[in-house]
Amino acid sequence: MSQHQVHIIGGGLAGSEAAWQLAEAGIRVRLSEMRGGGDMTPAHQSDGLAEMVCSNSFRSDDGDSNAVGLLHREMRALNSLIMNVADQHKLPAGSALAVDRDLFSDGVTRRLMEHPNIEIVRERIDQLPSDGMTIVATGPLTAESLAHSIGDATGKDSLTFFDAIAPIVYRDTIDMDIAWKASRWDKVGPIGDGKDYINCPMDKDQYYTFVQGLLDGEKTDFKDWEKETPYFEGCMPIEVMAERGIETLRFGPMKGVGLDNPRTGRWPYAVVQLRQDNDLGTLWNMVGFQTKLKHAEQVRLFRTIPALEKAEFARLGGLHRNSFIRSPDLLDPQLRLKTSPHIRFAGQITGCEGYVESAAIGLIAARFAAAELGGKTLPPPPSDTALGALLGHITGGADADSYQPMNVNFGLFPPLADGVRKKDRKLGYTQRAGQSLAVWMNENSIKTN
Structure with a gap:
């Protein structure tokens, strides 16, 4: 690949999903991953893309009564690579979606390597690019040199927590x-x-x-x-x-x-x-x-x-x-860095928590970038969808001063109409989300997977 249109930094779940979404839209991608190029993080075991570090579970797959299961459903509708490969390698885990982590990572890596629009480069990026559309998806284990560059660009100290x-x-x-x-x-x-x-x-x-x-x-x-x-x-x-x-x-x-x-x-x-x-x-x-x-x-x-x-x-x-940025202060509704809008952030570095949430923010960051390259603006998903609720929390719904990592949950969704019985609320959230996502996809000519 002689020239890329989008540079993705980080080959975890968010970066892998973002690369896939852009490549499927016909956009040329350079995916930079430092593992395999002589560097390693304190937590990873391999140089495979989308390696699952902590658990092998994507949590509940129940899309009718669980917020993360609903997020699974929405990502599948949006042609998610992460969900597709997870479904191929799922293991018995009750109502949860658990996978063979090695086969899952191998599957994601192979799909990205085989895509003609993706160039995977094993390299460490020490500075935020000064120009060119970029998605930073380095995750919570961002290399120290790049973390310092992010700090210089944002003017804010990174927040940190232990995992x-x-x-x-x-x-x-x-x-x-x-x-x-x-x-x-x-x-x-x-x-x-x-x-x-x-x-x-x-x-x-x-x-x-x-x-x-x-x-x-x-x-x-x-x-x-x-x-x-x-x-x-x-x-x-x-x-x-x-x-x-x-x-x-x-x-x-x-x-x-x-x-x-x-x-x-x-x-x-x-x-x-x-x-x-x-x-x-x-x-x-x-x-x-x-x-x-x-x-x-x-x-x-x-x-x-x-x-x-x-x-x-x-x-x-x-x-x-683990490290994450103060996203509600720093990012606009399209996940762009307000001070350097050619740079988007995606995944756990934004302060979302969980494999699925990380991949979901990579997915929507890529779709925002693809629309921008096409001279259009893709509006954020509705706030009553799982993807829209999570995105809204990251980009302004949370208090920046007390911002902490957050899994998707129904507490991030707008309230249901008065009169919905407590026992019917979860189904009410998921049914409303399904209708809203379908309208959003139709209005923006997004094909259902």
Whole structure:
């Protein structure tokens, strides 16, 4: 490719989705990714595009009663590469959309490499380009040199928070004489049989001993500049949750409610759940067990969990610093940097949280850019759609002074009309969103996938 029309910096989920959307619109793209060019982040394991770092789940795929499931539906309608490849490599996970993370990344990488309008360059970009249409999708692990350049361009200090990674266990080292497979309330998802999770039960004494172990365990040391950095609530390390109270974990990731232990006929006092992480079913991740415990401490403590006494770990938990910009102050409704409108931001660096949300903002940033290159202006999706609600939060709906990472949720949507019963509200949100998205797509001549 001799000349590009849009330069995308960052090959994560947002950058990959943006590249695909632009390329499918006939626009030539240069996609710069530093992994594979001699650089690596503290959290990534490979140089694959769209690598899923923390979890292998895109969360709920229920588009009738869940905001993220609705976002899935809207992205599929808009020809999302991320959703298409995720659907090809989904794993049993109840009503959630979980994928084999390696096959997923390989699939995205292959599709982008094969596209004639995309040039993938393994290079680190240290400065924001001074001209030319650019989408910055470097994510929460933006290289320090580029982060400084962004700070210089925005005149604002970046906000930061910590994100933690959950351990992954080899399936054949889990004691199934103690553990059992089931989904909460035996709920059956689009694939699977209602037995999508491996459950490791704890009685009261085992639970209290484990929580004390979390509190006493040796943690990762902080550097001076890290000490005041807040955590994102949706990815809270398990030991930090434990500090909030002895029972906190029993009402969070270790909740036993709705899980009948076939050996006792009762719900366990607490439970550790594992979710399938690859297509072969050989790797399972510990759900909600993001941690900043030191590695040796993780092995020692997690082997005290019933059924994991002989567990072997394909990956232990970790901790990394994430950064995002103060988007409500800095970006216009088209995701352009107000002080340098040739630059758009997309993905988690904007302050959205989650794989799906990151890809969704990459998708809409690319469609805005494609329209601009065609001499048109694409209006933002309606605020009562999942995509429009998320975009509105990022570009002005949130208070900039207290801005924090946010998953899509119905709290971002405009209220429903008076008189809608509480039990009907979720369906009301999704039905209204479907109608609004269809009108927006029709008015802007966007073809339905």
